[in-house]
Amino acid sequence: MPPKRAAGDKAWIQGLLAKHEGPLTRYVSRLLGDVERAREVVQESFLRLLEAKRSDIDGHVTEWLFTVCRNRAIDLKRRDRRQLPLAEGVEIPAEESESPSAFLESAQKQRSLLHALTKLPANQREVIRLKFQEELSYREISRIMGLSESNVGYLIHTAIKTMREETKKEEIESGQRSKQPMAPQGGER
Amino acid sequence: MKSHAIHSGDERLTAYALGELNLEGQREVELALEKNPALRAEVQAIREFSVTLRQELQQEPIPKLLPEQRYKVESSAEPLVDSDDHRYFWWRLLLTGAPALAAVLLVVGYIVFPGAPFRLAKLVPERIARILVKTRPLTSGPAASEIQVTGSLTAAVIQSVIDEHLVEIRRCYNEAHRLRPELNGKLTLSLHVEADGSVTSSQIEESTAPGLDRCLLQLVRSWNFPKGTHSEPTEVHLPFSINPDA
Numbered sequence: 001m002p003p004k005r006a007a008g009d010k011a012w013i014q015g016l017l018a019k020h021e022g023p024l025t026r027y028v029s030r031l032l033g034d035v036e037r038a039r040e041v042v043q044e045s046f047l048r049l050l051e052a053k054r055s056d057i058d059g060h061v062t063e064w065l066f067t068v069c070r071n072r073a074i075d076l077k078r079r080d081r082r083q084l085p086l087a088e089g090v091e092i093p094a095e096e097s098e099s100p101s102a103f104l105e106s107a108q109k110q111r112s113l114l115h116a117l118t119k120l121p122a123n124q125r126e127v128i129r130l131k132f133q134e135e136l137s138y139r140e141i142s143r144i145m146g147l148s149e150s151n152v153g154y155l156i157h158t159a160i161k162t163m164r165e166e167t168k169k170e171e172i173e174s175g176q177r178s179k180q181p182m183a184p185q186g187g188e189r
Numbered sequence: 190m191k192s193h194a195i196h197s198g199d200e201r202l203t204a205y206a207l208g209e210l211n212l213e214g215q216r217e218v219e220l221a222l223e224k225n226p227a228l229r230a231e232v233q234a235i236r237e238f239s240v241t242l243r244q245e246l247q248q249e250p251i252p253k254l255l256p257e258q259r260y261k262v263e264s265s266a267e268p269l270v271d272s273d274d275h276r277y278f279w280w281r282l283l284l285t286g287a288p289a290l291a292a293v294l295l296v297v298g299y300i301v302f303p304g305a306p307f308r309l310a311k312l313v314p315e316r317i318a319r320i321l322v323k324t325r326p327l328t329s330g331p332a333a334s335e336i337q338v339t340g341s342l343t344a345a346v347i348q349s350v351i352d353e354h355l356v357e358i359r360r361c362y363n364e365a366h367r368l369r370p371e372l373n374g375k376l377t378l379s380l381h382v383e384a385d386g387s388v389t390s391s392q393i394e395e396s397t398a399p400g401l402d403r404c405l406l407q408l409v410r411s412w413n414f415p416k417g418t419h420s421e422p423t424e425v426h427l428p429f430s431i432n433p434d435a
Contacts, residue, residue, distance in 0.1 A: 006268065009266040009267075009268070010263060010266040010267055010268075012266070013262060013263060013266040014263060014266075017254070017259060017262060017263070021253055021254050021259070022251035022252070022253050023251065025251070025252045025253060025254065026249065026250075026251050026252060029252060035252050038252070039252070039254050039255060039258055040258075042254060042258075043254055043258040043259075043261065043262060046262040047261070047262060047265055050262070050265050050266055113241060113242060113245050114245055114246075128242070128246075129246065131207070132239065132242045132243045132246050132247075133243075133246040133247060133249070135243075137209065138204070138209045153200055153203070153204050153209065154200055156203060156207070157200035157203040157204070158200075160203055160235060160238060160239070160242075161198065161203075163238070163242070164234070164235075164238055
């Protein structure tokens with residue numbers, strides 16, 4: 001039986017919406033590659049939050065919301081894979097696909113740093129976003145993703161290392177390109 | 190447990206740079222940093238990279254819920270007490286209002302028709318008795334023409350009193366019939382009714398129904414008749430015919 005609403009619930013949920021609806025929608029849209037569906041997942045998660053026992057979530061509402069959103073997003077992705085026989089068994093990385101979420105990337109696509117991010121495996125991209133975009137701790141990330149803290153630390157360490165190497169390589173390449181003499185316009189006669 | 194030495198590319202350096210190590214781990218890394226400038230440079234590079242990464246990622250647009258989605262969540266958090274109140278409002282009104290309305294109607298009815306409640310009170314047992322008699326016509330009270338009266342009360346008045354007590358008469362008969370199914374015949378009671386309507390003496394004059402006669406005798410002693418018109422007592426002879434097949 002759902003808990004009875006208290007007088008302060010509306011203010012409580014408004015506070016949580018103000019704080020988390022944006023980060024959650026951004027996070028889920030990265031997982032799904034679809035902002036509209038991400039919104040639905042986030043709305044559903046907030047509705048579920050209202051049904052949850054307050055004593056079960058007090059002190060870790062952020063983790064709870066991210067976890068519920070993530071689980072729902074994974075369910076939807078699995079269902080999509082079942083519905084699309086051609087994509088069966090193949091993981092479609094949301095950030096690499098030309099999905100409606102591309103608008104999120106459009107402004108930064110040229111930046112080498114984010115370009116390096118798109119080259120990472122999905123789980124490394126996810127921990128990087130949770131750590132640096134959502135400012136969550138290793139512990140919180142481990143609970144959301146169902147990993148150990150040391151596993152999260154390893155994923156973040158590896159991702160940073162790869163990204164640093166990738167950006168360094170791109171800097172070198174772009175430096176070399178800028179040093180090359182310009183080809184004469186119009187070509188040889 | 191002794192931990193391994195910290196070297197370049199160690200993930201503990203990343204955790205240290207991001208503030209994710211516990212005190213013991215921090216001390217361990219700081220000791221290594223003091224000894225190794227290359228490690229210090231690595232931590233610094235990780236920190237700078239983290240700052241840039243954080244800035245870049247946090248500049249990304251933040252999509253939000255649509256207004257109607259946010260409204261649905263907020264309205265779902267409204268206290269349900271109000272809607273409960275609304276849902277049960279009419280039931281509560283009915284339960285609390287119905288008795289009050291009935292009381293008002295009774296008072297108004299009594300003012301408009303003062304004699305009605307009493308007439309009704311007299312009518313109801315009689316009706317019930319008639320229904321009983323109709324459904325199980327085992328006996329009946331004497332007809333007015335059979336009642337012999339000497340005194341201020343008339344036979345019609347006596348019969349009206351008998352009619353008021355038909356249910357009790359029926360109860361006596363049923364009990365007697367249960368004990369003696371062959372019950373049949375006739376019995377006559379004589380009463381002495383005082384001028385004030387009370388029965389001061391009664392006796393069985395004639396009876397073929399033992400048990401029933403005593404029950405009726407007890408019964409008539411408790412009856413009250415109207416006051417006589419000439420302040421005289423009345424002698425009454427009540428013949429009852431007992432016919433199970435009637």
